[in-house]
Amino acid sequence: MSKKLTSRAENYSKWYNELVVEADLAENSAVRGCMVIKPYGYAIWEKMQAELDKKFKETGHQNAYFPLFVPKSLFEAEEKNAEGFAKECAVVTHYRLENDPDKPGKLRVDPNAKLEEELVVRPTSEAIIWSTFKGWVQSYRDLPLLINQWANVVRWEMRTRLFLRTAEFLWQEGHTAHTTKQEAIAEAELMNNVYATFTEDFMAIPVIQGLKTESERFAGADETYCIEALMQDGKALQAGTSHFLGQNFAKAFDVKFTSKEGKQEYVWATSWGVSTRLMGALIMTHSDDHGLVLPPKLAPNQVVIVPIYKTDEQLEAITEVVNGIMTELRSKNISVKFDNRDTYRPGAKFAQHELQGVPLRIAIGSRDLENGTVELARRDTLTKEVVALDTLTDRVEGLMTEIQDTLYKKALDYRDTHITEVETFDEFKKVLEEKGGFISAHWDGTAETEDKIKEITKATIRCLPLDGKIEKGICVLTGRESARRVLFAKAY
RNA sequence: CGGGGUGUAGCGUAGCCCGGUUAUCGCGCCACGUUUGGGACGUGGAGGCCGCAGGUUCGAAUCCUGCCACCCCGACCA
Numbered sequence: 012m013s014k015k016l017t018s019r020a021e022n023y024s025k026w027y028n029e030l031v032v033e034a035d036l037a038e039n040s041a042v043r044g045c046m047v048i049k050p051y052g053y054a055i056w057e058k059m060q061a062e063l064d065k066k067f068k069e070t071g072h073q074n075a076y077f078p079l080f081v082p083k084s085l086f087e088a089e090e091k092n093a094e095g096f097a098k099e100c101a102v103v104t105h106y107r108l109e110n111d112p113d114k115p116g117k118l119r120v121d122p123n124a125k126l127e128e129e130l131v132v133r134p135t136s137e138a139i140i141w142s143t144f145k146g147w148v149q150s151y152r153d154l155p156l157l158i159n160q161w162a163n164v165v166r167w168e169m170r171t172r173l174f175l176r177t178a179e180f181l182w183q184e185g186h187t188a189h190t191t192k193q194e195a196i197a198e199a200e201l202m203n204n205v206y207a208t209f210t211e212d213f214m215a216i217p218v219i220q221g222l223k224t225e226s227e228r229f230a231g232a233d234e235t236y237c238i239e240a241l242m243q244d245g246k247a248l249q250a251g252t253s254h255f256l257g258q259n260f261a262k263a264f265d266v267k268f269t270s271k272e273g274k275q276e277y278v279w280a281t282s283w284g285v286s287t288r289l290m291g292a293l294i295m296t297h298s299d300d301h302g303l304v305l306p307p308k309l310a311p312n313q314v315v316i317v318p319i320y321k322t323d324e325q326l327e328a329i330t331e332v333v334n335g336i337m338t339e340l341r342s343k344n345i346s347v348k349f350d351n352r353d354t355y356r357p358g359a360k361f362a363q364h365e366l367q368g369v370p371l372r373i374a375i376g377s378r379d380l381e382n383g384t385v386e387l388a389r390r391d392t393l394t395k396e397v398v399a400l401d402t403l404t405d406r407v408e409g410l411m412t413e414i415q416d417t418l419y420k421k422a423l424d425y426r427d428t429h430i431t432e433v434e435t436f437d438e439f440k441k442v443l444e445e446k447g448g449f450i451s452a453h454w455d456g457t458a459e460t461e462d463k464i465k466e467i468t469k470a471t472i473r474c475l476p477l478d479g480k481i482e483k484g485i486c487v488l489t490g491r492e493s494a495r496r497v498l499f500a501k502a503y
Numbered sequence: 504c505g506g507g508g509u510g511u512a513g514c515g516u517a518g519c520c521c522g523g524u525u526a527u528c529g530c531g532c533c534a535c536g537u538u539u540g541g542g543a544c545g546u547g548g549a550g551g552c553c554g555c556a557g558g559u560u561c562g563a564a565u566c567c568u569g570c571c572a573c574c575c576c577g578a579c580c581a
Contacts, residue, residue, distance in 0.1 A: 098579065135581090169504095169579050176580060229581095249581065286581055319540050358541040365541095376540055386540075503580095 034290075036173060044171030044178035051367060052290065054311035056181065059289060060161065062213050062308075063183060066205050072157040072185060077139050079163075080130035085138045089263035095230020096134045099166045103130040132165045137231065137256075137282060140186045141264040148188060148268050148278060155198070156188040156278075174291030175248070175503050182286035188266065188278040195279035196234070196255050202283040203236035203253040210250055214289065215306040215419040216240050216296045217426050218250055219449070219498065221474025226458050229282075233257035239473045239498070241426045242295040245447020247473050247500035250292050253283035291503075296422050303368030304390055306418050307411040314340060314347040314407060315369045317360050319376030326351070329375055332400070336373070336385075339404045345411065365390060370414050371407060391417050432496070436487045439499070443470055449500045451479075453493035455486035464488055470499045 033049030048056065064074070080103060087093040107124035133139065140158070148156060165179045185202060189195040203220055210216045218238035228235040232254035240250045261267070261277035270276050297304040307313050316333050320326040333349050340347045350360050357374065364372055374386040385403060388395045391414050398406050429448025433439045442450055454460060454472065464487075465471050475497050486493045 164581090166580070170577095180581075182581075252581070284581070288581055317540095321539060356539050356541090356543065358539085358543080360542090362542045374540065378540070 034173060036171070036177070044168070046173065046177040046180070046287065048181075048287070051311070055290060055293075055305070055309060056287060058309050058311060059214070060183075063205075063209060063285070064159075064161075066209060067159050067183075067185065070157075070201060070205060072159045072187075074160065075158050076160055076162070077136050077143065079133055081133050081136075081139045083129045083131055085142050086131045088138060088142075089231050089260050091259070092135075092137055092231030096166070099168055100134055101132040101165045101167050103132065133162070134164055134166045135282075135284075136160065136162065136164070136184055137186065137260055138264075141260045141266060141280075144186075144188055144278075145264050145266045148266055150269050151190050151271055154188055154190045154268060154278065155194065157185075157198075158187065159183055159185045172503070174294065175288055177287070180286050180288070182284050184282060184284040187281045188261070189280070190268065190270070190276075190278065192257075192279050195257075195281050199234070199236055199253045199255040199281040199283065202281070203238065203251070206238050206251040206253065206283070206285055209285075210238060210240065210289070210292070211419065213306070213308050214293055214296075215308075215415060215422060216250070216292055217419065217423040219474065219476050220478070221476045221498065223252075223474060224458070224461060224472045224497075226461060227472065229254045231256060231259050232282075233259070236477075237474055239449075239500075240292050240296065241429055241448060241500070242292070242503070243298075243425065244295070245429060245501070247449065247502040248288070248292050248295070249473070249502065250289060251283070251285040254281060256280035256282060297368075297418055301362075301393070302366035304418065305368035305370055307370045307415050310368065310370050311346070312348040312369050313345050313411060314371045314373060315360075315364045316347065316349045316373045316375065317357055317364075318349075318351055319357050319374055321377075325377050328380055329377075332380065333375065336400075336403060340407060343404060343408050345407060361388075371410055373403075373407075389414060391421075430498070433487065434484075439464075439470075439487050440468055443468055443499075443501065447501065449473065449498045451496045451498055452487045453484035453495075454497050455489050455491040455493055460486060460488050460491075464499070468499075468501075470501050473498045473500050473502060 033052045035047045035049070036044060067074075083102075086100075104126055105120045105124045106126055107121040108118040109121040109124075111119040140160075144156060147153060161181075161183050163179055163181050164184075167178060168176050171177050187195070187198050189198060207218050207220050210218050218240045220236065220238055223229075223235035223237055229252060234255040236253040236255075237249055238251045240248050242248055256279075258277040258279060260280050266278050267275045268278055293305075293309070294303060297306070316336065318326060318329045318333065320329055330349075330351065333351075337347050337349060350364070352360070355363070361372065361374075368390060370390050372388040372390070374388065379385050383400050384397050385400065386395055387398050387403075387406065387410070389410065426448075429446065430451055431442045431446060431448060432451045433442055434452075439450055439452055442448075450470065454464075461472055475495065479496060479498075481495045484493045484496070485491065
């Protein structure tokens with residue numbers, strides 16, 4: 012707790028492990044790389060879930076749940092998807108343990124309990140869902156099919172990174188089926204927009220919407236839309252993706268419908284997802300040396316009240332005033348917590364709430380009782396002000412909006428000043444090394460050039476921005492013709 | 504899987520080269536007292552198979568052998 016924190020991203024893991032979002036990687040080596048999300052961190056995830064879920068419902072989607080296990084034969088049906096994920100699949104091969112005859116008290120896998128067909132632990136659910144959709148779709152009247160699932164998935168990554176790339180993670184995955192290509196593309200774009208407004212308006216994280224290049228595209232997709240965010244250390248983070256899947260899965264799983272004209276046609280598909288990685292984005296976008304900084308809309312507790320007292324009588328008098336404050340704030344839909352623990356001193360509480368990112372702190376002591384005031388402290392600016400009790404509710408209500416806006420603007424300003432247009436490869440390398448952030452550069456459109464730039468600089472094409480201006484130029488690496496600028500960056 | 508590094512209390516560590524009292528220090532934890540407007544202080548206390556197994560030695564955290572685990576860098580990636 013007394014550790015000096017740092018806002019440099021490479022050091023985050025040292026402290027978000029400690030307390031901030033109260034996450035931890037599991038201790039047992041067999042599950043190394045999996046995340047334990049403690050209550051405070053989970054409360055943040057629940058707020059995100061609730062908001063996203065609301066948006067999904069508003070756009071006509073329904074939640075459902077599909078199995079964790081995907082029979083191998085289903086998994087391999089869509090070849091590109093299977094190939095893309097094959098290297099990182101956990102596979103269940105047996106269904107029973109038995110006592111180990113050689114090691115008393117130990118268990119071993121029963122060699123007689125081998126599964127006839129291996130089960131893949133879902134790294135994503137297209138296969139199991141599309142094999143189910145086949146039974147759900149017969150007519151154009153069954154479409155569009157707009158399904159979302161909240162689930163955990165497993166990807167056996169070679170290297171894991173807390174929040175950003177854990178072996179198991181929580182996410183939502185939307186899977187939709189449509190009668191026409193246009194409708195499916197519109198759906199993919201719509202959901203990418205939903206993600207963008209969610210991260211910007213709710214999490215106060217500015218993002219760039221764009222298209223992935225072919226080599227960065229989701230395995231099995233015809234087009235991948237994404238939202239790209241920029242972290243405080245100048246590295247980019249893919250915060251969410253939305254895929255237009257064409258008819259690839261429909262063909263692989265034989266999902267056809269009878270059209271109005273009575274013809275058999277394959278459906279058009281999308282899938283889209285965001286994960287607990289967003290919590291990593293939150294940490295790396297807003298945190299400072301005092302810990303996490305939460306935008307008010309996302310904070311489990313928007314306001315915390317700390318009493319300052321010496322005697323029980325003083326606490327009683329303070330509590331009475333605090334009860335009034337809490338009732339008023341709650342009537343304005345502001346979540347407030349009274350931290351009246353007698354096991355910690357005020358200074359320790361201040362530090363803890365700052366570490367946890369509570370947007371606003373109210374301190375109230377005997378001095379305030381006499382004056383009819385409280386002390387308000389903002390987490391985002393770390394400034395304090397004394398406020399009269401009768402104007403407190405209005406002030407707090409106003410600050411909720413102000414803090415939300417300030418956080419967004421600060422992040423946006425950082426992001427915007429870290430998009431650099433370059434014309435030459437020397438400039439490219441120099442900016443990448445000295446300044447970081449996004450580099451807007453011309454690219455000849457080939458995977459070879461993309462690869463070569465990655466090899467030399469470790470920077471990848473994050474996206475072709477949707478609102479990017481289309482201007483011809485020459486490729487920074489090859490000097491060949493380029494149709495437009497794209498965004499490069501080093502990424503997590 | 505390649506290259507480097509590290510395993511000592513819940514966490515962070517000293518000691519190891521050069522073997523020798525009861526394994527060091529800080530944080531945290533527990534008790535009591537004084538404290539309480541920015542991470543309190545004092546006193547007392549609990550907590551260790553020094554990664555595991557073997558070896559050398561009168562004696563091993565320390566030397567030797569084997570094994571295991573983890574971390575960092577690279578290949579893979581929401």
